[in-house]
Amino acid sequence: MAGGLRFTKMHGAGNDFVVLDLRDGAPPPDAAACARIADRHRGVGCDQLLTVEAPRSAGAVASYRIWNADGSVAGQCGNGARCIAAWLVRAGAAPASGAFAIDSPAGRHEVARDAAGGFVIDMGIPDFAPEALPMRGWSAPQAEYALEVDGIVLRFGAVSMGNPHAVVEAADLAHAPVDRLGKALQAHGAFPESVNVGFVEVVAADHLRLRVHERGAGETLACGSGACAAVAVLTRQGRLPAGAPVAVDLPGGRLRIQYDPASGHVRMGGPTAFVFDGTMSGEDQP
Known part of the structure; x- marks a missing residue:
């Protein structure tokens, strides 16, 4: 990516993420690049990498995808969902108050606000099959x-x-x-x-x-x-x-x-935090 890979580092209760804005349709990093970004010695360091993308369902403000630190694909991440919600509000893509919806790989999630201004995610219905x-x-x-x-x-x-x-x-x-x-x-x-x-x-x-x-x-x-x-x-x-x-x-x-x-339905609330914004560059850049 010309000019370096811009990212936001976030965490939810210590579960940390690198968030990439791909709403312009840019392709996500491949599995090897995700693993390099997640590397805590040679990259930014994170448990999971999250990409913010265009919504997939009517009425949602955005969608996101998830990669684990080893580059494998994940289907769900509750702490990541809250961080994506906070990221979207800061970016002006979601309302600063009130409810909105986001799309994860597992489906659509309604996002509400709690009394302290944090985010509560409807995580859907557990499947015991x-x-x-x-x-x-x-x-x-x-x-x-x-x-x-x-x-x-x-x-x-x-x-x-x-x-x-x-x-x-x-x-x-x-x-x-x-x-x-x-x-x-x-x-x-x-x-x-x-x-x-x-x-x-x-x-x-x-x-x-x-x-x-x-x-x-x-x-x-x-x-x-x-x-x-x-x-x-x-x-x-x-x-x-x-x-x-x-x-x-x-x-x-x-x-x-x-x-x-x-x-x-299961609903989950908890903390989110912005750590820093940055640009990853150099020979290890994907």
């Missing part, structure tokens, strides 16, 4: 699954939030083997397209602690879709009261999740 993840070995949804992983029988819930999630309950989250078991479950043949693995500790009926090992990125400071998945799975298992708002604490900050089984 094994084929939605996809997950092999089961033909019907189960509240809990069991697989032999790394020499132990690991029990977990599973759901698609537009991207696949396995949710493992942990009694002591601080000492949970997130990296070891996260990688092992991601590599299991039951998940042909890998899976995001969340380890969750139930603190109270309205309070969870969560760590997520994301496919293509490793453990991140926060995962918005993972927080939604944890609340959806635990509600389905009867571990949380249906419809109640839940505070989900991740290493990078707190997200607010509400899953309403009556409507089927």
Whole structure:
């Protein structure tokens, strides 16, 4: 790209992104270029790269796509959705107050504002069908699954939030083997397209602690879709009261999740931050 690659660095609860404005129809970087941009030593550094593009549905203000740090494509990113909403408002492409809609790879999302002026994203309806993840070995949804992983029988819930999630309950989250078991479950043949693995500790009926090992990125400071998945799975298992708002604490900050089984929708609120704007240039420039 002549003149360098202009970008915005953002984060949502520590889950960090490089945002590219491609609303003029410019092509996105290829997978190798995405990985170079995401490199924390030779590039800008991020968990995911987000591209802002023209809307795909009537009435939406824009769409976005997602690439993981390794250059693989992602279908959903809750923290990224909030950052895209904030980016669009700052760019004047979305209203500074009131609701609007954005398109993600997983579909259309309504964006509302909370009392503090932050963003609440309608993350859609969780899909518990094994084929939605996809997950092999089961033909019907189960509240809990069991697989032999790394020499132990690991029990977990599973759901698609537009991207696949396995949710493992942990009694002591601080000492949970997130990296070891996260990688092992991601590599299991039951998940042909890998899976995001969340380890969750139930603190109270309205309070969870969560760590997520994301496919293509490793453990991140926060995962918005993972927080939604944890609340959806635990509600389905009867571990949380249906419809109640839940505070989900991740290493990078707190997200607010509400899953309403009556409507089927999950809504997520949390922080967003602009870190800096810049231009990437030099021989590593895509």
